[in-house]
Amino acid sequence: MTFDYSQTFRGSSGLPNTDNIPGSEMRYRDAFNLTLRQELDRDPSVFVMGEDIAGGAGRFEKDGEVSYEEKDGFKPLDAWGGPFAATKGLIQDFGTDRIKDTPISEAGVLGAAIGAALTGTRPVVDLMYFDFVTVAYDQLLSNAAKSRYMFGGQTKVPLTMFARSGAGTGHAAQHSESFYSMLVHIPGLKVVVPSDPLSVKGLLSASIRDDDPVFLVNDKKLINLNGFVPDQEVVFELGKGRYLKRGSDVTLIGMAYTSEICRKVAEKLEESGVSCEVVDMLSLSPLDEDIILESVSKTNKVVIVDEDTPMCSMASEISSIIADKGFDYLDAPIKKVNSPHTPVPYNRDLEFSFMPSEERVIKAVKEIVEY
Amino acid sequence: MEKEKLQWLFESMYRIRRFEETMLEQTFKGKSMGVTHSSDGQEAGPAGVCAHLTDKDWIGSTHRGHGHCIAKGLDTKKMMAEIFGKSTGQCKGKGGSMHIADFSKGMLGANAIVGASIPLAVGAALSSKYNGTENDSVGVAFFGDGATGQGVLHESMNLASIWKLPVIFVCENNHYAEATPVEYAVSIEDISDRAAAYSMPGVTADGMDVFDVYEVAGEAVNRARKGDGPTLIELKTFRYHGHFHADDPKKYRTPEEDEKWKDRDCLKIFEEKVIANNSMDLESIKKIKDLIDTEMIEAVEFAEKSPMPNIEELYSDVYVKYKD
Known part of the structure; x- marks a missing residue:
């Protein structure tokens, strides 16, 4: 098989x-x-x-x-x-x-x-x-x-x-x-x-x-x-994102480790009755605009989670695509969870506050789920 | 030297000279769509080095790259058309004067970031060594005195040395990096001295005398082909024009300096030597000149008559394949 x-x-x-x-x-x-x-x-x-x-x-x-x-x-x-x-x-x-x-x-x-x-x-x-x-x-x-x-x-x-x-x-x-x-x-x-x-x-x-x-x-x-x-050969098509979880209330968009954060958040929120769909971008260039729009057209709400600093980030780019091509799908503001506009700090408490976390993603979801 | 080789050297130098003069004329007529950097004065370098190369050898070049292209056998019609921004240009009008390349001729491309093509020639040599074809395919990095201030030159020379790659580093020291004199920007008198830091031979040659360049380059190319590793060659030379077409070098050079170099013009030296030792006569020299003068008229006509690129060309060639 x-x-x-x-x-x-x-x-x-x-x-x-x-x-x-x-x-x-x-x-x-x-x-x-x-x-x-x-x-x-x-x-x-x-x-x-x-x-x-x-x-x-x-x-x-x-x-x-x-x-x-x-x-x-x-x-x-x-x-x-x-x-x-x-x-x-x-x-x-x-x-x-x-x-x-x-x-x-x-x-x-x-x-x-x-x-x-x-x-x-x-x-x-x-x-x-x-x-x-x-x-x-x-x-x-x-x-x-x-x-x-x-x-x-x-x-x-x-x-x-x-x-x-x-x-x-x-x-x-x-x-x-x-x-x-x-x-x-x-x-x-x-x-x-x-x-x-x-x-x-x-x-x-x-x-x-x-x-x-x-x-x-x-x-x-x-x-x-x-x-x-x-064991078999696996060769992904470059430029395609994938779903890590299907859901109906909010789309969570992740890339690299933030996809893992989104997956965990979706599991946790499922228990409290919020159904999240998780899109894992896999490729940032080419960018799979279609999977983003396909998911947002269904959930009408979106949180983008990106560890990069916020200005001119992937989260900004994905937001602009949704605002331009998916405006009519939206029932709430687009939420970005980025790192802040700072270098990465050394101290562990500071460093963990710097990175997007499950807590920050959950907070963003809660802000828009009842919008 | 064989008669054919002798003729080839003269043809190459004269073709470069006439191409640069013609190209500048056309630039001032508004036919070039951007800046051009003439290499006239420096012809002996590309000719004397490329005389030892075949289409299987690779060269990296600079913003002042027309001479390297011509010496590597590129078609002057396609080169002129490229400068005119036409669809028949060597790069379909998408590269321009500073980015002429022909991979079928072993020309890795002129490169307008100073020093940036040097590691490409090292990489071509790495390919040769990887494939066991050093004897057949060496890499030559052409760069100016200005590039000796770039860190990537150091990295490239070190890599070529530790991996014993078939590379020839050819520094065309034309004594000016843009408007900056070499004695201000370079800490040593002879750039070839830097070779010692990479345990490779370093040699300075008279960049106005093609016979001197030919001899020095021949040794370096042989060394590379035998698997004995890289060489640094410095050619002391001079560009007759400014940094780019609209740069007036009188703002930073004395007429005496120009005269001193022009007295030792590479075409003049060549003609004097071959006439003196009877290896070529004035008649055969004139014949070559006439043919190339006609070639330049034809190159301009070809460029002039060629169509502009289709606007759709804006979007092509970014990737081999991006999205379905």
Whole structure:
């Protein structure tokens, strides 16, 4: 039996049925690692680059013994297995040409990856923390996203980038960003935001196989989340959102970790008699306007939950789409739950007040449910 | 040097010179839809380097990129049409003077962010090494003295060195970054000295003498093809015009400096040398000039007569595929 994940997409009625589907429960990070492995196996033109994606570059190991020289029975050292162990084990199975540790040179490495993508390979670049995008932003904006257009369509840039986003782990102001809109704003770039182990599998495969540059954002808070992942190949269509729950009173729109918040809020409010529908965007560019409007046309009320700071955020963009194309559907003001217009604070109490929380979403729902 | 190679060098330099002069004339007639950056004066660099390359080798280029395009074999008709913003242009009129590219010729594109194309050439070399085709396909990064102030140059040279990639870094030191003199902005006399910091050979050549450039570039390209890694070449050269078409360099340069460089014009040096050693005669030189002069008239006519892009072109080529 094959798993029909499209059941969750727009126009569908429910959640995917996983009964009798071969697969297993696993963490988001394991699903990511397994999928990367599958894609490396599938296509020899795929290779991965990034700082410490193995760790201890140029050295070797055997049963925990580190060697500075290559010796019999020793394999390339995999000291870290990548930030958050995303690439653990890959260097020993795929070798140092395909799992390439780099210096801390985001602009140079991303630029080289773009040059490689322009000349026939399919690089995957780990930028470690999402905040580090800004160090390589010129390459991303001026070369990755614009080459096809400014050269009149004569080339393509089949490049995948990924990095860890989000507050909530005490990484403070420069390692906790969620500025999705700074990427979504760029024509020529695609941006996807998985929210669980299944979606990271479906979106990572799709990103690597896509012929355009795609940025996959891994929210740190999801990395140890458990969920069912089928053994079969899963390739999501980029640009489609999905329903995590169907409901009738209020639409909750989430992306990455905020989808998980929305799902939990919907469960809690169900007990108090409020029926929420949860839309998980999955892709921010392209953006699935149809699933947003389909849901709001039914519930007539909407709360958008976005961890990015509020000005010019995805929540703002989604609000404007609803105000423009779904004005007649609305029975209450559109509610945005964002982080405030501040950098991410370090202190845990401050940090947890910064992020959208279940409480803030529930408060927003209550403001409009009786409107 | 073989006769064909000699002719090719002269043709390339003269074609670049005449293209830039023609392109500037047309710019002042209002035919260019935006700014243009002439490279006349610097012709020996692109010609002397690209003489060693084939369509399988890749070059990255700059806002002052017409010379690199021509030396890499791009069609002057399509280039002129691109500057005119026409649909027959090299990039369908969507790139303009600063973004001419031809992937079929190994030309990764002119790039108007100073220094930004350098890692692309490194990436092309990384592809070659990944595919085991170093011998066949090297990367050349052309950039100016201005780009030596960009951090991405440092990153790119370091990556090329640690990974021993088949890259040639070619710094065309024309002594001015926009209006800023090199002695103000660069901390050393010879930019090639910086190669030592990346344990790669660094060599300065006379960018007005195509034979000097040819020799130095030949060694670097061979090194790259053999798998011996990158080289930094600095070409001391000079742009005869301002930074862009409307920039008057007299505002920041003395006439004496211009005269000093023009005395050593690359076409003049070439002609003097080949006549002196009898490797080409005046008649064959004139024949080449006449052919290229005609080619320029035809390029302008082609650009002039070509249609504008369809307005729908605004929306195409952003993605391979976005939404169904």
